[in-house]
Amino acid sequence: MPIWLWVLDSLGVLLLLGILAVLGLGARRRLLARGGVTFDLSVNRRQEHEPGDARGWTLGIGRYNGHELQWFRTFSFSPRPAQTFQRGHVEVAGRRKPEGSESYALHAGNVVVETRMSDGTTQSFGLSPQALTGLLAWLESSPPGREVNNVI
Numbered sequence: 001m002p003i004w005l006w007v008l009d010s011l012g013v014l015l016l017l018g019i020l021a022v023l024g025l026g027a028r029r030r031l032l033a034r035g036g037v038t039f040d041l042s043v044n045r046r047q048e049h050e051p052g053d054a055r056g057w058t059l060g061i062g063r064y065n066g067h068e069l070q071w072f073r074t075f076s077f078s079p080r081p082a083q084t085f086q087r088g089h090v091e092v093a094g095r096r097k098p099e100g101s102e103s104y105a106l107h108a109g110n111v112v113v114e115t116r117m118s119d120g121t122t123q124s125f126g127l128s129p130q131a132l133t134g135l136l137a138w139l140e141s142s143p144p145g146r147e148v149n150n151v152i
Helices: 003-034 127-140
Strands: 038-040 040-042 060-065 069-072 083-086 090-096 111-117 120-126
Touching: 040 111, 060 127, 069 111, 090 127, 111 127, 120 127
Parallel strands: none
Antiparallel strands: 038 060, 040 120, 060 069, 069 083, 090 111, 111 120
């Protein structure tokens, strides 16, 4: 068999694998959406995050599931959330517009929300203004007696 046929077969297999990967990511996104309300949510996973620094931002999908906000990486095949935030353990500390190279790491029009967790760690979210309204409503809408209205 000539070498050009091997190359052509290899390219065909790679193309097929690429198409299957894209279809798999699309199917995963649909399955996540069937499990509850989803929205684009970027998370900065670095603890020492400087405003305006694009390092650490990861694109993802947020999904409300009862008293949890589940975060899934966009480019992952895992059906499990990469991170989970409990409603009573998240406090919104402030919001701002993306600065510097940060604006290239987030979706267009996103705002950055700085949060504090109950264990003292900080977390930055990048989300649309509409999704921020939903997040604030979700944080404030706890059942009576739960003391989770942690919106500043």
